[in-house]
Amino acid sequence: MxxxxxxxxxxADLAGEEGIRGVELLPLITNKDGARTFAMRLFRLExxxxxxxxxxxxxxxxxxxxxxxxxxxxxxxxxxEEGSAAYVHPGEKHxxxxxDRGMVFICCVPNPSP
Amino acid sequence: MxxxxxxxxxxADLAGEEGIRGVELLPLITNKDGARTFAMRLFRLExxxxxxxxxxxxxxxxxxxxxxxxxxxxxxxxxxEEGSAAYVHPGEKHxxxxxDRGMVFICCVPNPSP
Numbered sequence: 001m002x003x004x005x006x007x008x009x010x011x012a013d014l015a016g017e018e019g020i021r022g023v024e025l026l027p028l029i030t031n032k033d034g035a036r037t038f039a040m041r042l043f044r045l046e047x048x049x050x051x052x053x054x055x056x057x058x059x060x061x062x063x064x065x066x067x068x069x070x071x072x073x074x075x076x077x078x079x080x081e082e083g084s085a086a087y088v089h090p091g092e093k094h095x096x097x098x099x100d101r102g103m104v105f106i107c108c109v110p111n112p113s114p
Numbered sequence: 115m116x117x118x119x120x121x122x123x124x125x126a127d128l129a130g131e132e133g134i135r136g137v138e139l140l141p142l143i144t145n146k147d148g149a150r151t152f153a154m155r156l157f158r159l160e161x162x163x164x165x166x167x168x169x170x171x172x173x174x175x176x177x178x179x180x181x182x183x184x185x186x187x188x189x190x191x192x193x194x195e196e197g198s199a200a201y202v203h204p205g206e207k208h209x210x211x212x213x214d215r216g217m218v219f220i221c222c223v224p225n226p227s228p
Contacts, residue, residue, distance in 0.1 A: 001187050001206050006197040028199035029175050037224040038152045040175045040199060061143050061154045063220050065179055073115050083120040085142035085154060092115050106177050108222050110151040 004028055006042050022049025022098070031111045038110045045069065045098035045105075053095040058110050060088040062096070067103035071096055080105075118142055120156050136163025136212070145225045152224045159183065159212035159219075167209040172224050174202040176210070181217035185210055194219075 009026035024044040029035050043051070045067075053072065062071075068081040071088070072095040080086060080096075080103065088094045096105070123140035138158040143149050157165070159181075167186065176185075182195040185202070186209040194200060194210075194217065202208045210219070 001185060001192065001200065001202045001208060003185060003192040003194060003198050003200045005195070006199070009199075028177070029201045033201055034203060035173060035175065035201060037173065038175065038222065040177065040222065042177075042199075059149060059151065061149065061152065061222065063142065063154065063156075063177070063179070065177070071115060071117060078115065078117040080117060081119070084117050085120070085123075085156075086115065086117045087143045087147055087149060088115045089148060094115060106220060108152065108154065108175065 002033070009042065012041075017052065019052035019054065020050070022046030023051055036111065038108050040106060040108050043096070043105050043107055045096065045103045047098055047100050047102045049102065050095055050097040053093060055091055055093045057090050059090050060086070060094070061108045062086040062088075063106045065104045065106060067098060067101045069096060069098040069103040116147070123156065126155075131166065133166035133168065133209075134164070136160030137165055150225065152222050154220060154222050157210070157219050157221055159210065159217045161212055161214050161216045163216065164209055164211040167207060169205055169207045171204050173204050174200070174208070175222045176200040176202075177220045179218045179220060181212060181215045183210060183212040183217040
């Protein structure tokens with residue numbers, strides 16, 4: 001077992017990522033730690049920051065820790081606030097966008113199959 | 115995709131669980147929602163509340179949302195505070211215990227194989 005505080009996590013390099021603005025991605029628990037099934041990352045979005053509008057073959061499980069924003073999909077926009085959990089199915093187009101105060105959320109994803 | 119706030123989650127029935135004190139378990143995203151790989155739950159521990167001291171064949175990935183406490187294992191105790199991520203390997207004995215202000219954390223676990 002181990003404990004890793006968000007202040008000690010090393011931000012991922014997002015240079016060259018398209019459609020992204022004001023996002024910091026902090027890996028907290030990954031397959032490099034021996035986590036075999038899924039990974040946990042922390043996203044910090046500046047006010048009005050957003051992730052790309054995209055789809056991929058894996059799901060997202062999200063929990064909003066601080067701030068607020070929205071989850072944008074093909075069929076509309078869902079509000080997010082502190083205490084909101086959000087699920088994105090594999091293949092669904094989605095974007096996370098922060099409101100005026102920014103938004104910090106946990107986002108867990110399955111690890112690639114071995 | 116969907117959003118479910120913690121205030122709308124239905125607490126799990128923990129009656130009969132041994133070694134547990136002052137714990138509320140709120141399933142946020144489960145296989146009933148179509149989440150195929152892993153589940154996300156929120157744990158609310160009262161001050162000095164704790165989970166059982168036990169081991170199981172699956173891992174835990176935890177993030178402390180509010181409050182503080184500790185993660186107790188066979189080789190010692192690790193402090194937890196807001197912003198701490200914690201990983202428990204499959205098979206490791208562990209207990210989460212809240213401090214004086216209680217502790218709220220996300221705990222993700224793999225779903226049973228289909």
